[in-house]
Amino acid sequence: MSRYFNFTLVSLLSLAMSCAQAQPIKEQTAKVQPPVTTPASDSAAVSNVPGWDVSRSFEELGRLTDSLLLGTHNTDQFEFTMRRDRIASDAKLQLEYTPSPGLLPTLSHLRVYLNDELMSVITIDKEQLGKKTVRQVDLDPRLISDFNRVRLEFVGHYTDICEEPSNSALWVNISRASLVSLKEQALIVQNDLAYFPMPFFDARDYDKPVLNMVFAASPTLGEQRAAGILASYFGSQAAWRGTKLPVLFDQLPAATPAKPITASIVFATNTHRPAFLSDLKQFPPVEAPVVQMIDNPNDRYGKVLLVLGRDEADLAVAAQALVLGGDLFRGDRVVIDKVQQIQPRQPYDAPNWMRTDRAVRFAELIKYPEQLRASGLQPLPISLDINLPPDLFVWRNQGIPLQTKYRYTPPASNDGSRLNISLNNQFITSLPLVASSKDRLEELRLAVLSSESANINEKLSVPALKIGDRNNLRFNFSFATTTSSSQRDRCQTSLPVDTQAVIDDQSTIDLSGYHHYIAMPDLAAFARSGFPFSRMADLSETVVMVPPQSSAVQLSTYLEAIAGISARSGLPAINLTLSDNWEEASKRDADVLILGSLPPDLRDNQDMNVLLDRSRDWLLKANHQGPGSSQTTNAGSPVASRVEVSAKGPIAAIVGMQSPSHEQRSIVALLANEDAGFQLLRETLNDSGKMDAVAGSVVLIRSSGVQGQMVGDHYYVGSLPWWLMLWFKLSEHPILIAFLAVSGVLLSAFMTWRILKWAARRRLAYEE
Template structure:
């Protein structure tokens, strides 16, 4: 008898096969063997950074993984790493493993495994694998053969984050159709870092660098948390020995790589998808044109794709990206109106949970780093929620926290009322004061650039009772809970003002360049003859900013002439050797000229003993640096310099820019990158960017000088008393003159 589950699985397999067939074309050489390789993804790589504790009342855990559209898996194995509770009954306790809701097998917990760390392997059926896959592990635990309490503390199994899924993958011969773009150059199903080589004829011109920068920021916005890096090659193609490797190629009619010598000349901005000359499983995306302007137009069209691309060759006629406004980056929360939580979710049902002990609901809230929240009463958060009400009022609660800091706890009433609204204020004071809203005490909290708002439903329930000669067992109800998508968070009315330089803002949000999502107020200064490492650093940096904003850098400008920077009202991003004007500038906090390095001013940190001083040295080890300072041309603009000398130095710099862990160490005005890690220093005096009302500006800066503030307050009182005394004397004199 064919079950409904079997029919659904068969239908899914047919649909996946049809999709793969549409994306792949028949092999041109029946004797050629498609490249294949082994891959392994740990549960930590798949979004489970910590061990998971399976309980009697929360007994299931699942991980999701995807297959790229240009690959197929011919074999799959699940490697489990777990530790069962020593209180379990052997064999009666076991694990059930499902792949895409199909049972793959059971793993009994034997006497030898009780309380011990266990490593088991289980083969998965590769025929069930599709674009999106779920592996679900269910724990069936027993500690007694009669009268069990599902919430008993002895019912647990620790599922290690070292557990992994191993696949044997095989490449598909994909068709050359731009309708699938950005495939195969970027596939959202791939959770690995995006590594996309970029090929130029030789040292790229400024126009070629800008075109490549637009595309790198576009791919960076798609890669997001995966990060992206762009190895640069001059007149060479990447190796495809291990597995297929797509690449981007930039060429004009006068400047083209040698392997395109016989390729037809372009008659305008053109995008073309072709096979790699030595590997038909690898694709090359040709961005060609008559000149550099055509390359910029073609790159802009690709990054602005509105679903019109099709075929293997497209000639562009008109491209006009939309104008942007400050602070309107798609990845940042709106600050001009209240925002519904529906605008912040990443996938459907993100705001819904189920079970007696459901997992927390987590939302990412990214703020502009210069949002001025000093001494503000708080950020309004209106929370609407629904839940399965308990039979009686008990200790069931909804806990709300931000960045793992407790905010409030809302009791879940035992009634028929399923809809509730709570108005909270996420306090942004850096003091110990509290805020009271709707009879809720909210502790002080300072929100940063990246924030996680967590809603955690905690239900109290009497599941069972086991006493001598008396046994009661209750089955837990299917409890449902949800945060309503119409709940709002309101950041409107806030000013933009912050102290600079702040390299933490640069590494974590791309600020100040990301103030305009399209980087239309950014000027990049490069060397006259950049090498592969320097161009690759430029592309990686623009991809990093694109990942933070979620938008391509359509408006970025690139120059190799320092004097032109004086004429531009823009924030400056400098790569390569420092101009002589900056080298001779006494305010420059750090100088790197391999093998010499010079920290012009000591780090003014929290330890006063280490403040001040200078340090210069020569060494044979690699060193890179990121330096921030005020622009020498505009007090409201900033300069960020990415300093390195050798390819090894640039390798350190690029690794730090694409490593989320190392990005967290960026701070202050100078960040030094060595093989041992990243260190940051606060150097020199801060400057401020943004605007505040005069009275708030005065109050903010005086708050750092309490003695001066007290003196001004006393002087104001004395001055007011004198004015009042003179006014009263004038009034008294006038009354006497009238009486006379």
């Protein structure tokens, strides 16, 4: 497939110059051609091509631990990508490794491949044995493409004759601190929407995308809603990367040395436009929803996406068309005729969550084609991520049905080879790998019983899956084949068998039949899964409350919060509702996300334990902390005292509570009273480490960090059958259960005695 770039003279000249610098000058025997004169303007343009020095460690590329190459596992590889609107002019690999002290120097070495092309052979010298060594390897930039693979092969020797591949002296440790470094240069991109979301977002980029959202002054609710829909789309695409969405009024960003290329999205109607769109000849009024890509006049390498409409309704249609029908777009300008949602979304159908209404095949859970395959005498484990709704109620269950079908290279004999299955690094079961070439089918149940206690004082108000909402199911094939043996008077060697193992993608895991029930408020569920808003992944049952006149940083906070929810659910918020009227929003049967400050009637709520005021902060503290303590309590700890202070400095809060109008609905408030506080919220929403600290019902955010606590009473969201609800409620009162059990036994005994006495009396009367 052809790439979508315009390789202009500037880009070609820059590439030629970089290649000329990298290649040694050779003598020419052919006729010398006259030199080509480059205009001064072109030379200046070449020097102004944006460039980046990009370095990424193996850890940043997904290797959380060092890699150990052995005699029986002598190959490892890692992948890296590059944006399609850039080209590499130089590439290097900085390899940090520690070889075994038992290796034979010179004979032992490492081979380095880039995209299956041999780049270098690194010999292991005597001085390197047992010591950490750093070597730099040049990679051919001409081989660098969108997707790249570096393969390392270890050839190790510890003796001249009669070697065992499994000998413990054969190893080399590859540090996760090793680096791959690229010199990247920008390419000028065509204005073609056929490649949307590129260049605004490229899945091959590791960095957090930065998209400038541009409005006319005082954007309306409709413009903000359209921006929220599009922000949620980019959030769902960026996923773990996060998204930064700075807001600008009436101006486009200019390139800076720190950000040499900008990407912007502009929202404008015929009657409410930013100042730079005021030229009606160049940008005439539209007659329908329109999406157009243009060059940034302030940045020749930057792109601007115009979302245009006659009114606010057209903007929403244009944003929804980009989200739902972007595959139909082509050219630099597209007119949207119609957008229609044929089938409404259902609860808990978020793409990032495993379905709980039926058995799910592993084929629906894999992220890349070879994920369920492993090879080698010591193959790497096969891992599968399982994300679940946070309110899944599993209590006193009999385990989760798991039907596993797998194939493997059969061992020569029944030698103890095993398949070990674990969940979140906890061992589940072990299955033998017998000397048979037939497919194996195992039906088992994951024993993930939850706690029998439901006592709130034990910080477990509703029993939940021990596996949680994010889980990793691992299959580890362990082959025990003997490849060779050596003795003083007898040497026997053999080539190791290239063992293969596959978990069939038709294997299933079944979570159907479980109910949804959770204790709220639970800000950890909001931070990790976007719950309760992500229950309907399109946010069709969510109302976002924004200030009447939002500032730029407030709008950025709103957009990044919506993008974060969609990143966790995997679906854009195409049915998002926006409001700045609390009386109207509170009447809707929907969950509410509040931005800025609490409505007046919620400030007097008895369950409200944090109020941010311009001059005073209130906070409830735990009754077990000693004098002088400044730390807030852990989520779930009771509180019995209040601290009231007056202080300067930014502060923000995230508060969860029950809706006063609908007992099954929740409110999450992102509270701040100044731009510095909203900036703290933005930093927290875009930091996975800080979001992991969000828990309980109240979270305070200061420059020192994030602190959460549980205050107030729980309420429950979801439903259970009456008999399960009865047992669950009784489980909180063990003494009552014991009393009822004893009473039941006595009552049964008394009734049995009465029945037997009545039967005996009747028999005696009959005999008389």
